[in-house]
Amino acid sequence: MLDFQPKGRTRNYMARGEQRKLLGIVLAVGLVLFLIEEAANPQRWMWMWQAAQPAAANPRKKADVEQPPELRRRVAAPGEFIAEGEHQEELPVHKQFFPGVDRELLSKVRDDTPFRSGEAGAFYHLLGILQAAPEAEIEKGSIGPVSFMQLFGQPKEFRGDLVTIEGTVRRAQKKTAAKNDYGITDYDLLIVEPSDRAYAVWLYALGLPEGFPRGEKLREPITVTGFFYKRLAALSEDKEIMTWPVLLAKTVHRRPVLAAAPGANQQAEVKSLAGGLAVAVLASLVVVVFVFVATRRKTRFVMPASRPNLDHLHDERLVPDVRQQLAELARHERP
DSSP states (O other): OEEOSOOSSOOOTTSHHHHHHHHHHHHHHHHHHHHHHHHTOGGGTGGGTSOOOOGGGSOOOTTTSOOOHHHHHOOOOTTOOBOOOOOOOOOOTTOOOOTTOOHHHHTTOOSSBOOBGGGHHHHHHHHHHHHHSOHHHHHHTOOOBOOHHHHHHOHHHHTTOEEEEEEEEEEEEEEEOOOOTTOOOEEEEEEEEETTOSSOEEEEESOOOTTOOOBSSOOEEEEEEEEEEEEEEEEOTTSOEEEEEEEEESOOEEOOOOTTSOOHHHHHHHHHHHHHHHHHHHHHHHHHHHHHHHHOOOOEEOOOSSOOOOGGGGGOOOOOOHHHHHHHHHHHTOO
16 A cells, blocks of 8 residues: 655754755756856857857967057058058069059058058059949959958958958948048948958948948948958057958948848857757756755555455444434434
8 A cells, every 4th residue: 555654754944954955956046047048148159150260360469460660659540551661572473453453553562561651552543443443344353252261361362353252341430531643532441241251351442332321330231342452450459460351442232131031140149049048948957856856755655465354344243324323313203
């Protein structure tokens, strides 16, 4: 038969050991709530689905970038050219440039440095060509889509080439141009995150489409064709010297965003949320098991040693119940 009586000593919830168990349960529940809250933040799980960037694509630190004395004394503003001696660099002989590009001016551009005074001629020369050329001719003259790693790893090979990239504009600011021979008074500096790399490309555009926003926190997908200028060295927001590819363009083209097809960032957020919920559910199961083990009471099933003998009950006289006794008494008292 079943024995439902608790076995052993009665639990004393005022004892220190029992209080420790209750405290552990409360802390475990608090941990689960904390994990659920953290799991809802996709940034906590982005590293699980993002491949590590190769060392070549990481920002170059101070030890890797040539630092002219002018850069150590003063920080140059974006688009400002600092004074420095002339530099001549031979370009590949086989390169064919867009009509009007001056090879001699491009040979004065040097990578992994800030904007130098000797490069200002090439900078505004390329912008002047973009300003005068029809947009259709610029698109036709592109060598085609290129990746971030191609521009970052081979700046000398692509210098002066019209290239096409896709990306997302993160920042757009109007800048005033220095005095030049091409009548250029201003341009826009765009910080673009290319589609194939979570890194920045600096883009100088002579104009933007109508209604294109400007600001610090943007998310505008674009396609752009422009001249690759150089790999620029400048100070980051963390006051470290880093390098970025620089493009010069006439304008940019907005890319349509399909609502039915979520982008890579949205998919990453969904995966991150799913991973976080999975971790939270696993932690909840651990707490449930812990609580069950800590609080359960074992029910003992006692089996009789042998079948009980009920033969003596046949000869026992059954006593009528109270209702039968009252009915019998009422029957005897009737006249």
